[in-house]
Amino acid sequence: MAKYDEKMRIPDLPFDVHRELIDELSRDLGWIVLARYIADEYDIFSLSWMNDFEREQNPLDSRRQIQKLFDELDKRLCNVGNLCILLENCELLNALSVLCYPEPLTIVKQPKSELGKDNAMIAPHKGITLSCKATSLPPPQYLWYHNNVELENETNGDLNIVVTSTTQEGEYKCQVMQRDRDGYLMRQLFSDTFYLKIKPLPVVIIEQPREYIEVKEGGTLILTCKAIGHPEPRYQWFRDNILLNGQDSIELRINDFSVQDEDVYRCYIVNEISSLYSNSTTVKMEQTRCKAVAKVALLIANSDYTNFDPVKKAKNDAALIARLLEDIGFNVICLSNLTVNQMRNAINIFCKLLSEGVYGLFYFAGHGFNMQDNYMLAVDSPKKYLRTDAICDSQLLAMAHLETDPTLLVVILDMCLIVPSRDDNPEIHKEIPIIYEYKSKKNRRNLIRAYSTSRHCPSYERKANDFGLYVTHLSKYIKSTVPVTKMFKQVQISLEKTLKGRERDQIPQLTSIVVKPYRLTDMINEAIKSLSTLITFPTRTILQTFTRLGVECKITVGSFELPYLNIVRIAVAHVNNYEVSFRNRFPTDPNNLYSFPGKNECILYNPQTSKGRVIISICRNGNELETIEFNMNDYIPCLLHELEQACGV
Incomplete structure (x- = not known):
């Protein structure tokens, strides 16, 4: 009911009431809502008049516009009673409460489910909307509660609930409040209680206890x-x-x-x-932790074979294992694409480092086969290879213990162990194998052998993966602090869970005669001094002058692809507008030098095979203008020179 005579003209309202009415319509652009409603319902305002209205957004301008609106309504004989009806239709109830007496607070809609019940069971990630509606003047205010705790920012009649946690289960209700124009609470009511129940969920373990x-x-x-x-x-x-x-x-x-x-x-x-x-x-x-005098690893990745398909993941696999071993204190020798003679020499160098107290780890990735023993194939192996063209793990073990007696020796062979076909390679089946005797002076409990697969079984790579199957899982555990035997068993279990289809023919194998709880992460007492001399490979820059052309340039020698020691990059800088070409002084078969036109650099694989001599030429338009002979022997690791020595083992 209006406080004033409904037939009263709007300009005749008391000054303070008129001002309060304008204040309320200024809030939240209520005056624009009113003007649009009148224009749409009664078609009494022109489009240009409404456009002027729309442009006036400044609070000071809006007061003038509201007064202009009141003047227009007064011209059309709109009285206080008509204005009350318009405000109610526009739901501008705060403005309406300026002109009318308070009306009692009443809840007209209680929160219910879609089925009209006061409870519901909701599945996780599903939602429900609870609604509470009340009438009053001044208009009601809403506040929702969950288990009698106020829900922050939930201050309208609708409460949207999306179940993301079981803690959302419980009682929901809405507090409805009526306040006077000065903000004092006049009355409050609570809605009926709605009970939300979350559908049961099975147990899911999100944190397992450690295995060891x-x-x-x-x-x-x-x-x-x-x-x-x-x-x-x-x-x-x-x-x-x-x-x-x-x-x-x-x-x-x-x-x-x-x-x-x-x-x-x-x-x-x-x-x-x-x-x-x-x-x-x-x-x-917990046992007293073992300590190593030093930890040494030799990793060989044979990927590019002369007579066989490439092993595409071998270099990635060895590089990853090398980085992880370095993280836990190993001195790592990492080499790629070695001939059989180079492999024997590399193993000889490695074995000489395995003195008492040393932890040694040998890793091979490439082609392999099984014939009573497990054989590693070098990149120069002939198409119809014999056992004498390869190196078996028994030979490796014999070399490792002939003169030395390491505290721990871990051998990892990541290769196929299938028997060569009698039809494709009959000679190997006629060959009388050499028997290598495994001897140990005193330590007979120091050997662990891990194979990516078992005898007569293949070892797989996945095209979509960066690493082979075995290394994918080995890399997860190799830095763990559990004993080595336990670590390799974890690798076996992890790999077994992921094998699919024919991959299940790959069955990792582990043999161990280790008794003490050695760990690859065991601490080191002191380092092997000779090893650092062998594998030191800093990047070096040398000044070089082409005297006839008067060109002073810089030649940089360093590793091209860490951690591999036998892949070397040579780059020439400051040659003005000339081109640079490279070739071996002594040709190699197969070729081991690859240059990059326009970059003035080249890559050498196993640079020791070309005796360290490289011809560097200054060219223009493809014509050599001046050449020098560059000797790399002083800049590559000493270990590479020893790889080329004759091997009698």
Whole structure:
């Protein structure tokens, strides 16, 4: 009901009421809403008049426009009663409350589900909208609550709920408030309660306990298992399938750990929908950590074969393992595409470093085969190869222990172990093999051999992956702090879970005679001095003058592709507008020098095979103008020279 005579003209309203009415219509552009409604419903304002209205957005201008609107309405005999009807139709209730007496607060719509119920069960990631509607003058204000806790920023009649957490389950209700024009609370009501229930969810483990852990004597064993589900999961820990009383939380804790606490532990998680067991954890008493005098690794990646298909991932695999080994303190010799003589010499160099107290690791990626023993093929192996054209792991072991006796020797062969076809290569089946005797002076428990596959089985790569299957999983665990044998078993389990189709013919194999808990991450007491001399390969820059042309240039020699020592880059700079060409002083078969036109640089594979002599020419338009003979022997690693020595093993 209006406070004033409904037939009263708008200009006759009291001054303070008139001002308050203008203030309310200025808020949130209410005056534009009113003007548009009048224009649409009664067609009494011209388009140009409305356009002028639309342009006036400044608060000061809006007050003039509202007064202009009131003047237009007064001209058309619009009185206070008519204005009240217009404001109500536009739902401009705050402005309407200036002209009318308060009306009582009443809830006219309670929050219900689509089925009209006061409860609902919602699946995760689904939603529901709860609505509460009230009438009053001044207009009602809304505030939603969940389990009697105010929901921030939920201040309108509709509450949209999307289930993202089980904590959203519970009671929802809406508080409806009526305040006077000065902001004082006049009355408040609460809606009926709506109960939201979330559909049950099965148990899902989101954090597994570690597979292996060592605890110091007297220390505290802590294992953690976390799961989600609805209703909330419950936990129970077991030791060797025997329930542990009082261990019924996310965390298992055993204080004052002793050898009697060593065992296998796991957690049982359950709710009303499902149950799961966690992975098992093997718990051991922490032993005194072993220490190495030094840690040395030789990695050979044979990818580009003269007579066989390339092994495309071999170089990536060896490079990745090299970087990981360097991270845990290994001195790494990483070489690619070696001939059989170079392989023997590289192994000889490696074996000389394996003195007592040293951890040695040998890794080979390339082609291989099995005939009573496991053989690694060099890049120059003939099409119809014999065992004498390859190197077997027994030969490697014999060389490693003939003069030295390392504390730990790990051999990793990442290659196929299929027997050569009798039809394709009959001679190898007639060959009498050389027997290599594995001898150890005193340490007979120091050898671990890991194979990417088993005898008579293939080893696979996936085209879409950057690395071979075995190294993909080996790289996950090689830096772990568990004993080496445990680490390789983790690799086997991890690989087995991912093999598909014919890949399941690849069956990783592990043999070990190691007793002590050696780890690849064990600390080093001191380094091998001779190794750094062998593998040092800093980038060097040499000043060179082409005297006849008067050109002073810089020649830079360094590694082209780390971590490989036998791939060398030579670059020539500051040759003015001349071109540079490169060729070997002594031709090699196959060619090992590749230049890049326009870049003034070349790449040399196994530079020691060309005796370190490279002819560098200054050219113009393809014509040589002056040449020099550049000797790289002083700039490449010493180890490369030893690769070319005659080998009697």
